[in-house]
Amino acid sequence: MGLIPIRVETVGPLVFACLDPDAPPLATWTGALGEHVAAAGVEAWPLAWELTYEVEANWKLFVENANDGYHIPVVHDVLTDLLQAGTGVTTLEPHGAYTWAGINPAYVPPGEDPANARIRFGCIFPNLIPVLTPVDLTYIRVDPVAPGKLRLFVRSYDEPVRGAPLRDLRKQAFERTTDQDIAVVKKVHRGLHAAGLPAGVHAAQLEARIGHFEQRWVTAMAAALASPRPGQAALAVVR
Ligand SMILES: [Fe+2]
Secondary structure (H helix, E strand, O other): OOOOOOEEEEEOOEEEEEOOOOOOOHHHHHOOHHHHHHHHOHHHOOEEEEEEEEEOOOHHHHHHHHOOOOOHHHHOOHHHHHEOOOOOEEEEEOOEEEEEEEEOHHHOOOOOOHHHOEEEEEEEOOOEEEEEOOOEEEEEEEEEEEOOEEEEEEEEEEOOOOOHHHHHHHHHHHHHHHHHHHHHHHHHHHHHOOOOOOOOOOOOOOOHHHHHHHHHHHHHHHHHHHOOOHHHHHHHHHO
16 A cells, blocks of 8 residues: 655755646646756755745636736836836646746846847746746745635845845835735735626736637636536536
8 A cells, every 4th residue: 555656746945746647747737847947057056945825716806917018017017117118928838838038227237238138928827927038946835825815925046156145125025015915916806806897818928828718728728627527516506
């Protein structure tokens, strides 16, 4: 009577565990993330800091917000300064999506080729938000706690020479930006429960990753309802 085997695979310092023997290999799920993390050399970067948050909102709203480029100039000051407006290039993958955006010249790390001075914002379906820059990798795992409550688990790794000296500054910028995101996500959660609002539409480019996430979610829910596993029986019942 052996222990139940658990599949484990990694992308840089991120360790993924999977209970489903039929799930595809991790690399087919994470798309180009592994290649981009390897090219940046993240494997050798130390853990810089960890944070957790609890937010009174549905988890999908935080994931959608993280996939949204439209709100950045309206909601964020630090992030807006950092990014070069209009440079975003988005790629949709079978199980995720990402956008590369240029870094403003004032913030390009010393010695960096300006052509490589860009940030990768991404989402691996359903709930992993990796953000990669030339000097750090930060990921947010968005955990559903209840229909109206989520938990964020955040870890950040930094490049030892150019990233680590900025560690405190980076953490402060992350906390400020995340507080701004949490404030709007909580408002969206309340707004969705207000009666009478018509459904919105997404901007074709800046919100393309949101629509992609929603399509993936609908597909996953339809598959779960069509062939529920033991752990998913409750989902079918409550529907
Ligand atoms: Fe944001």
